[in-house]
Amino acid sequence: MTGVVQWAEKDLTGVTFDSPIDVVGLLTMSDEGPRPRLPRIEVDAAVSVREDGNLTRGRALNVSQGGICIECPSELTIGGDVVVTLPGLTPIAGVVKWKSDSSYGIGFNRTLALPELVRWLQEQQLEERRRTVAAD
8 A cells, every 4th residue: 555644743644545445344354364463553541451350450552453452560361351441442351362571462352343443542532632731
């Protein structure tokens, strides 16, 4: 894909592609061939994770339709079943896939619907802008 950057603001960039692209098609998983890794979006949001009745709170570092990377002080079990809750999203069941220091990768049991993820990301951007304006 080729395109032209139209604007840039902090960590965001707007691109006009040279030809139309099928965004949903690019993000939709196919039953044929290898499963591509879904695009990850960096975030900084509160998150809670419930595993076997234990609730831990932390920060979401990045999210995709297929999973999330979180940082939390509590130990989670690799292979453990968890429920991830992000403010403004329906709780999502998943499995802890990996650990690195205090970060964990969690794969969702279902693909997060693209419109739901986009809506949540837009809400996160608005909240970040509100915090920035309030701090100035």
